[in-house]
Amino acid sequence: MRVIAGECKGRPLKSVPGKTTRPTTDKVKETLFNMIGPFFEGGRGLDLYGGSGGLGIEALSRGLKTMIFVDKFPPAIQTIKKNLSLCQLSERAEVYRNDAERALNLLGKRQERFDLIFLDPPYAAGRLEKDVEKILSFGLLNAMGYLVIEHPKTIDFPEHLSSEIKLWKYHTAHEQTALSIYLRK
Template structure:
């Protein structure tokens, strides 16, 4: 696993040990950023099920200004911090150990808005539509913002949720990617 492009191109990233975290493969990550970027002129991002931090770190490497990383697994939080240190991004991030909905509620109280949100939950624990609904109802996505979801390829999620519509859907083996934008 590595950073694909940008200021940290080629930098290796450590994975979370064990089987609880499923890292996004380099192929899928590259495809996602080719669709949504490939580069950014600033902005704020949220990596809600951060795992090793690969998606948020890739966004930072490609020009996003700041990222909030959230993961419930203490080992994942430790690996995220290590990967951020190796990429020298510590001053551009906040890292939290928290459950996804509790984190979203805390973020909503801060009235933050994101240009890019990654939702890559464990396949067995997906509540993507509920989380996206919360994000929209609490105005956490900027007007031109994008939500990138990663899910089991066999899972079908709605083509529209509130005022978001499916911008693009792709499948890579057993991984499905659904990207939402404001209508």
């Protein structure tokens, strides 16, 4: 696992120890950023199931200004912090140990808004629909912002999440994984 492009291009990233975290492969990450970028001119991001921090760090390396990482597992939090430090990106990131639902409630109360939200929960968690509902109810996605959902191919998401948020691109990454990318108009 490594940073693919931008200011930290080529830097290796640590993985979360154990088998509880499923990192996004470099190939899927490269496909994803070619679809939504490949580079950014500022903006704020949220990596809701941070894991090793690979997606959020890639976005920061490609020009996103700040990123909030959330994960509930202490080894994941430690790995995110190590990877941010290795890439010298710690000052542009906030890292919180919390579960997704509580984190979304707090971000909603703080009236946070994001240009890019990564939603990549463990496939067995069954959280995707609930997390999307919270993101929508709190209005966490800015106009022209992307909501990137990495999910099992067996889950179908609607064409429209709301009157403003529409499926922009869909891609099957390999036999089990799909990317649904929504854009808020």
